[in-house]
Amino acid sequence: MKNGEVAIQRGKKVIETVKKTLNLLGGFENVIEKGETVLITPNYAVPMRSDTGATTNPEVVVGVIEAAREAGARKVIVAESSIVGFDAGKIMTALGVKQMFEKVGAKVLNLDEKRHDVVAKRVPRGKLLKKLRIFRPAAECDVLISVPVLKTHIYTGVSLGMKNLKGTLPDVQKKIFHRVGARKETEEEFELDRCIADMMTVHNPDFTVIDGVVGQEGFVPGSGVCGTPVKMNTIIAGNDFVAVDALGAYIMGRDPLQVNHIRYSHEMGLGEANVENINVLGEHPDTVRREFRHAIPGEIGKYENVTIIEGGSCSGCSFALRWTLNAFKPLHIRRWDKSVFLVGTNSEPPGEIEGKPFLIGKCACNLPIRNAIKVTGCPPPFWYVINELKKEKRGY
Numbered sequence: 001m002k003n004g005e006v007a008i009q010r011g012k013k014v015i016e017t018v019k020k021t022l023n024l025l026g027g028f029e030n031v032i033e034k035g036e037t038v039l040i041t042p043n044y045a046v047p048m049r050s051d052t053g054a055t056t057n058p059e060v061v062v063g064v065i066e067a068a069r070e071a072g073a074r075k076v077i078v079a080e081s082s083i084v085g086f087d088a089g090k091i092m093t094a095l096g097v098k099q100m101f102e103k104v105g106a107k108v109l110n111l112d113e114k115r116h117d118v119v120a121k122r123v124p125r126g127k128l129l130k131k132l133r134i135f136r137p138a139a140e141c142d143v144l145i146s147v148p149v150l151k152t153h154i155y156t157g158v159s160l161g162m163k164n165l166k167g168t169l170p171d172v173q174k175k176i177f178h179r180v181g182a183r184k185e186t187e188e189e190f191e192l193d194r195c196i197a198d199m200m201t202v203h204n205p206d207f208t209v210i211d212g213v214v215g216q217e218g219f220v221p222g223s224g225v226c227g228t229p230v231k232m233n234t235i236i237a238g239n240d241f242v243a244v245d246a247l248g249a250y251i252m253g254r255d256p257l258q259v260n261h262i263r264y265s266h267e268m269g270l271g272e273a274n275v276e277n278i279n280v281l282g283e284h285p286d287t288v289r290r291e292f293r294h295a296i297p298g299e300i301g302k303y304e305n306v307t308i309i310e311g312g313s314c315s316g317c318s319f320a321l322r323w324t325l326n327a328f329k330p331l332h333i334r335r336w337d338k339s340v341f342l343v344g345t346n347s348e349p350p351g352e353i354e355g356k357p358f359l360i361g362k363c364a365c366n367l368p369i370r371n372a373i374k375v376t377g378c379p380p381p382f383w384y385v386i387n388e389l390k391k392e393k394r395g396y
């Protein structure tokens, strides 16, 4: 297996397709030495089934576990930490995937229970990060495998193998990635892409298997999840984490060099993002390619009776607000009395606010606005916002 070599396979039998994809690259025998400990990190960041495109299809993980064991791994661990406010252990149990992984011989680790089992690595090449906290099992395993879903993302454009590694970081580090409470240091909108590329310089996967069985596109208010599912029946894999993500982005209709964290990683020499330089085995990417709708954060601001005023906010509050509004049906939002959401330290409210003001997050709560509903927290969990909205008769 060479760097810059990526395999793509399509097929409805998921486990078989995973193994075929790996075999195109010579199998895990090229990646795993006999007796090694392998840690697989899938995406169980939110409590949604894989047919929504939000989480990893468990059969993809089973295929990877079986292949790792067949290659001689002594121990295979499936480990995950969810997004802030959720618990990966509860999610994996509720979805029934924990039992599936244990049945094929993997140990399932809820990293959210290991808050203090963390190592800190220096990031000498980091542009924003100087130190990176990683859950010890993910930092000390012999082989790290990222198994993300093929999907779009409101801040990073796409969410693939590199971004998926946030699931191996404790909440305090995830918040730093989202620049919660951090001073803005660059002109980049959310700086999350830069943090991901910085992470990759010291903590990156030995292998990536993208689950494109059901991907996810767009950002849909009222769907209950971030976007809508896209059936692709596709697996993309390889050991060059930049090249695999670049191909994943390309298959979703993007130019990978326009996706910031992919381009930054390419520019730092961490892998190949130029599709023309990637040696693709199996399916030609153009036969699989399909334009995914963008996950545009502004999409939620299209209601005439809802105004969002943001300034100087980090993605923590910005995301909390959008996630909240996403939980309400458009039909119901349109019936709300006029509502104005202010986020961030520098939100500049108009002289006269038309509608009920909601101050989202600690920063906005300091704004001198009378009769406002304050939702504290840094950032507030989205259900705090939902509760305040319900109290104000903004119904589902």
Ligand code: SF4
Pocket (backbone or CB within 6 Å): 179, 180, 181, 182, 312, 313, 314, 315, 316, 317, 318, 343, 344, 345, 360, 361, 362, 363, 364, 377, 378, 379, 380
């Ligand atoms: S309150 Fe919100 S905007 Fe302010 S630092 Fe915290 S997460 Fe960021």
